[in-house]
Amino acid sequence: MTSSHTTTRPPGPRRLSWLSVARQFITDDTTTTLSRLQQTYGDIVRVYFRGESYLIADPDAIQQVLETNQGNYGKSDVYDDQLAELFGDGLLTASEDHWRRQQRVIRPLFRPAAIQTFTELIREETRAMVARWHQHDGPIDLLAETERVTLSIIGKAMFSTDMTPHADRLRNALATVRREFRRQVGGFGPSVPQWIPTKHNRDLAEATEFLDSLVYDLIERRKHSATGADDMLSRLLAARTDDGESLSDTQIRDELITFLLAGHETTATALAWCWYLLCHHPSVHRDLYAWTQSTDWLSATTPPVDESTLAKRCVQEAMRIYPPVPVISRELRAPDRLCGYTLPSGSDVLLSQFLMHRHEDYWDSPLDYRPARFAGPSDRPTYSYFPFGGGARMCIGRQFALYEAQLILGLAVSDCRLTLESPRYDSFDAIERESAVTMQPAPTILTSVDSWE
Numbered sequence: 001m002t003s004s005h006t007t008t009r010p011p012g013p014r015r016l017s018w019l020s021v022a023r024q025f026i027t028d029d030t031t032t033t034l035s036r037l038q039q040t041y042g043d044i045v046r047v048y049f050r051g052e053s054y055l056i057a058d059p060d061a062i063q064q065v066l067e068t069n070q071g072n073y074g075k076s077d078v079y080d081d082q083l084a085e086l087f088g089d090g091l092l093t094a095s096e097d098h099w100r101r102q103q104r105v106i107r108p109l110f111r112p113a114a115i116q117t118f119t120e121l122i123r124e125e126t127r128a129m130v131a132r133w134h135q136h137d138g139p140i141d142l143l144a145e146t147e148r149v150t151l152s153i154i155g156k157a158m159f160s161t162d163m164t165p166h167a168d169r170l171r172n173a174l175a176t177v178r179r180e181f182r183r184q185v186g187g188f189g190p191s192v193p194q195w196i197p198t199k200h201n202r203d204l205a206e207a208t209e210f211l212d213s214l215v216y217d218l219i220e221r222r223k224h225s226a227t228g229a230d231d232m233l234s235r236l237l238a239a240r241t242d243d244g245e246s247l248s249d250t251q252i253r254d255e256l257i258t259f260l261l262a263g264h265e266t267t268a269t270a271l272a273w274c275w276y277l278l279c280h281h282p283s284v285h286r287d288l289y290a291w292t293q294s295t296d297w298l299s300a301t302t303p304p305v306d307e308s309t310l311a312k313r314c315v316q317e318a319m320r321i322y323p324p325v326p327v328i329s330r331e332l333r334a335p336d337r338l339c340g341y342t343l344p345s346g347s348d349v350l351l352s353q354f355l356m357h358r359h360e361d362y363w364d365s366p367l368d369y370r371p372a373r374f375a376g377p378s379d380r381p382t383y384s385y386f387p388f389g390g391g392a393r394m395c396i397g398r399q400f401a402l403y404e405a406q407l408i409l410g411l412a413v414s415d416c417r418l419t420l421e422s423p424r425y426d427s428f429d430a431i432e433r434e435s436a437v438t439m440q441p442a443p444t445i446l447t448s449v450d451s452w453e
């Protein structure tokens with residue numbers, strides 16, 4: 001809660017003890033370290049994380065950064081040159097001016113009517129996934145399965161192309177990007193210049209080359225064929241800026257790679273955590289099954305995008321306990337007062353979904369999995385829950401992600417019940433987490449696939 005401090009700086013570990021905090025960042029999951037810092041020092045903590053930073057778990061301060069004074073905050077420069085090159089000038093990482101022009105062109109791609117054009121695709125891919133599960137002998141690897149289905153969906157939504165022939169290389173390339181991001185963001189000290197052929201640099205260069213050639217090839221082929229396909233690629237090729245200009249191949253490549261990287265792992269992670277929680281909460285799981293048997297939403301030709309279905313609430317509540325993106329950051333352009341302290345320009349603020357979503361001041365029994373929390377309006381502050389960020393840079397794919405997740409979850413649960421085989425804990429939150437950009441379960445979650453009797 002905000003209080004007034006005029007001269008002092010926010011509390012936090014002293015520079016020397018920061019070394020031991022840094023060690024924790026490396027040995028434990030980032031979110032565990034963030035929780036410890038909040039428990040020890042409160043809702044604003046001074047930390048040295050790639051420079052002077054402030055960890056924040058206060059909804060009013062987060063609103064100030066993302067919304068009311070957003071002009072004072074730029075996106076933090078967390079990527080080194082090589083990762084920046086991979087994302088290019090896609091919306092996620094674009095500089096302010098470019099972002100302003102580009103987002104006007106991209107926004108229509110994510111309108112509800114545009115999202116609904118992918119309904120049948122999501123249904124088909126989910127049916128194929130469930131059929132595979134039934135044929136499979138033994139337990140399934142939950143996260144690998146949700147990644148596989150969301151990758152197929154985003155691949156076809158973007159290119160109308162079956163990504164299966166490229167799936168292994170694509171997954172490897174995305175895993176390299178994730179590993180590199182984890183190394184760079186979690187790294188303490190300068191990263192090795194791009195031109196030095198270390199194994200990391202070579203791996204990332206190879207992954208970037210593969211993604212580039214795949215996407216440029218698809219763009220090129222589409223420009224020379226009249227497939228009549230209605231997908232994100234054709235919509236980007238047809239898009240015009242305010243000056244009536246079409247997008248360059250590089251701009252199209254940057255946006256598509258951004259959708260691929262930002263769009264599939266996040267949704268897959270949300271779904272995997274949701275199923276993990278359902279396995280630990282059989283009565284909620286059964287309620288969800290009962291809902292699938294009684295609703296028209298799942299079978300409607302174009303289910304309304306903004307309906308608050310039980311499947312959506314199950315996903316929203318899972319993203320509260322396990323936000324796929326557990327922390328985002330911004331850099332102060334000029335000093336600003338947050339939580340009663342004046343923070344200097346050039347420092348970073350780390351806004352943590354993970355800490356806010358489990359904050360006892362705003363959530364009653366935060367570790368209880370209760371989808372009903374999202375059943376109606378609430379008087380909680382807006383930024384006590386912000387899995388998709390907020391303000392102008394809020395996730396552009398949020399409605400797509402929730403729509404896709406509800407359909408996949410609802411359709412699969414209508415057909416089968418997953419039961420946790422391993423890991424097994426008395427309390428579900430004993431599971432170890434691993435955070436790079438996204439926060440994922442560290443152990444492989446294995447489930448068996450059963451019928452509802």
Ligand code: HEM
Binds near residue numbers: 266328389393395398
């Ligand atoms: C459960 C799934 C998802 C989660 C939790 C999620 C989370 C987020 C968050 C937290 C941000 C804000 C980052 C910041 O402010 O620094 C963001 C931005 C973004 N996301 Fe998502 N995302 C999801 C799905 C998707 C999908 C499906 C797509 C596209 C197909 C997508 C594309 C983007 C893009 C392009 C941005 C940058 C928006 C801008 O700066 O204008 N995301 N996402």
